Amino acid sequence: MASTMDDSRHKDATSSSTCFSHFCSSALRAKTLKSSSSTNNSSDGLIRRLGVFDLILLGVGASIGAGIFVVTGTVARDAGPGVTISFILAGASCVLNALCYAELASRFPAVVGGAYLYAYTAFNEITAFLVFMQLMLDYHIGAASIARSLASYVATIFELIPALKGNIPPWVGHGGQEFFGGTLSINILAPILLAVLTVILCLGVGESSAVNSFMTAAKVVIVIFVIIVGSFKVDVDNWSPFAPNGVKHIFTGATVVFFAYVGFDAVANSAEESKRPQRDLPIGILGSLLVCVILYVGVCLVLTGMVPYNLLGEDAPLSEAFTSKGLKYVSILISIGAVAGLTTTLLVGLYVQSRLYLGLGRDGLLPSIFAKVHPIRHTPIHSQIWVGIIAAVLGGLFNVHILSHILSVGSLTGYSVVAACVVTLRWKNNTGNRVSSKCISTWCEGVLCIFLVACCGFAAGVLYRFGTHFIFMIVAVVIAIMACAALCFRQRTCWLSAWFNMTS
Numbered sequence: 372m373a374s375t376m377d378d379s380r381h382k383d384a385t386s387s388s389t390c391f392s393h394f395c396s397s398a399l400r401a402k403t404l405k406s407s408s409s410t411n412n413s414s415d416g417l418i419r420r421l422g423v424f425d426l427i428l429l430g431v432g433a434s435i436g437a438g439i440f441v442v443t444g445t446v447a448r449d450a451g452p453g454v455t456i457s458f459i460l461a462g463a464s465c466v467l468n469a470l471c472y473a474e475l476a477s478r479f480p481a482v483v484g485g486a487y488l489y490a491y492t493a494f495n496e497i498t499a500f501l502v503f504m505q506l507m508l509d510y511h512i513g514a515a516s517i518a519r520s521l522a523s524y525v526a527t528i529f530e531l532i533p534a535l536k537g538n539i540p541p542w543v544g545h546g547g548q549e550f551f552g553g554t555l556s557i558n559i560l561a562p563i564l565l566a567v568l569t570v571i572l573c574l575g576v577g578e579s580s581a582v583n584s585f586m587t588a589a590k591v592v593i594v595i596f597v598i599i600v601g602s603f604k605v606d607v608d609n610w611s612p613f614a615p616n617g618v619k620h621i622f623t624g625a626t627v628v629f630f631a632y633v634g635f636d637a638v639a640n641s642a643e644e645s646k647r648p649q650r651d652l653p654i655g656i657l658g659s660l661l662v663c664v665i666l667y668v669g670v671c672l673v674l675t676g677m678v679p680y681n682l683l684g685e686d687a688p689l690s691e692a693f694t695s696k697g698l699k700y701v702s703i704l705i706s707i708g709a710v711a712g713l714t715t716t717l718l719v720g721l722y723v724q725s726r727l728y729l730g731l732g733r734d735g736l737l738p739s740i741f742a743k744v745h746p747i748r749h750t751p752i753h754s755q756i757w758v759g760i761i762a763a764v765l766g767g768l769f770n771v772h773i774l775s776h777i778l779s780v781g782s783l784t785g786y787s788v789v790a791a792c793v794v795t796l797r798w799k800n801n802t803g804n805r806v807s808s809k810c811i812s813t814w815c816e817g818v819l820c821i822f823l824v825a826c827c828g829f830a831a832g833v834l835y836r837f838g839t840h841f842i843f844m845i846v847a848v849v850i851a852i853m854a855c856a857a858l859c860f861r862q863r864t865c866w867l868s869a870w871f872n873m874t875s
Contacts, residue, residue, distance in 0.1 A: 402491040402499075402734070417483070417643045418749040420577050423651045423658070425584060426638050430659025432587040432715030433634030433723075435666065436517070439594060439712065440705050442631050443670050444688020450624040452675040453614040455668055457624035458631075462664035465632040468786045469660050471793045473653035476639050478796070484730035485640040485723070486785050486792075491734070493792035493799075500736060502788055503727060509782060510724045514565070514717060514758075515765035521713040522560035522766075528706065556770040562763035568718050569759030572725065575748045576644050583718055586711045591666070593708035597689070597701060598669040604696045605676030615680065622835070631667065633782050635660045636789075637719050640726045721758055728754035794821065820854040827851035 447454040475489050486506065491499035526544025530536045539545065544560040572579045614621055638655040642648045677692045684691035693701040729751040732741030745752045831847040
């Protein structure tokens with residue numbers, strides 16, 4: 372009897388050890404790149420219908436929402452006319468990350484996944500899954516928050532009808548009807564709008580792209596019209612002093628408006644539906660970001676030129692600026708542009724989420740139902756409906772605006788992972804299969820250099836935040852530059868060594 376129990380315990384221990392070993396091997400495995408994907412050739416896969424112009428509009432639609440009419444004035448109250456420099460600095464930093472996305476998009480096969488796919492190939496399965504979880508937290512809460520904002524704008528437009536003015540209850544569109552001390556906040560219009568957009572996305576990428584292109588074009592036309600009309604009301608004296616509160620507020624403003632550019636990475640998730648992904652995706656990513664920079668800078672110049680920065684409103688600065696100049700009709704156009712901006716941002720966000728679920732379903736990390744594509748519509752309908760349900764529940768029952776403020780950390784994490792993927796994949800590709808001990812040592816030194824750069828950047832930000840002497844920040848920046856130079860030198864040495872080994 373005792374022998375039987377010992378054997379049973381031994382089998383259980385062996386089974387547990389085998390399961391743990393299998394989990395570790397699965398979690399640490401990396402995805403192997405292939406020249407093509409079988410899903411591209413199947414009749415029931417995604418269909419390639421997006422050209423360069425569609426991809427640019429996709430990125431612009433995801434990046435520019437109602438914030439262009441609000442954030443510009445909010446930051447200008449502190450930075451003054453120097454808010455223009457804030458947007459330029461933030462745009463320049465986004466360009467660096469956009470170049471990482473563009474390089475990876477041109478390097479990878481045309482399959483869905485974006486940052487998740489890059490992390491799966493560069494690192495391992497567990498890292499990729501964590502990236503996916505972070506992205507889903509970001510997208511789900513963001514979609515619910517945007518849906519509530521869109522419902523509020525739509526309710527405001529409905530109130531232009533005299534019979535409805537002041538008669539729309541809070542639980543329909545404005546905010547929400549709170550219960551249980553604010554634990555629940557009922558909003559009916561947000562789930563309805565999400566359902567409509569989900570249906571549009573389920574119809575097919577051609578139909579949803581047409582809606583996005585129309586709404587984005589309308590939004591861009593309104594912004595350009597606002598810039599042109601406002602330029603005739605500009606008083607150049609309002610641009611002096613250009614930085615009334617000093618350079619510090621300009622840099623602080625840049626950290627705030629950085630997130631106004633978030634969204635260009637959505638283009639990377641449309642690889643499998645792009646006509647020529649290796650060429651079109653980099654153009655779409657960088658082109659959409661360039662359009663956003665131009666529009667933001669134009670609005671900033673007009674806004675700070677029309678009204679002195681210290682007289683700008685808090686809730687709707689751009690609309691109030693035009694109203695003060697007797698241009699009430701422009702304020703109405705701004706409201707329409709805000710609705711169009713929120714609609715495209717929400718539409719693209721739902722689109723990206725479904726493609727990420729599709730990628731994980733194909734890799735076996737989620738149930739196979741998420742990997743199914745409709746044979747006629749050529750869209751992942753199950754994934755799309757699931758994404759719409761999650762957003763509708765969050766947007767209809769909870770006030771997620773407070774949670775949406777912490778999502779900036781998730782965006783920065785995703786961008787950092789993509790930049791790390793570029794470094795890792797470059798090292799893997801250049802060393803190939805012949806990895807010498809010298810290259811392994813160089814790889815360790817490279818990790819140390821990257822970690823040092825990150826620490827110096829964090830230290831410089833903390834020192835800047837607490838107003839320490841600028842000499843300490845300069846020291847941190849110099850150390851980071853020296854670490855980058857050492858990384859480039861050692862990496863080039865390893866590449867040359869690997870090349871000589873392959874040719875000898």
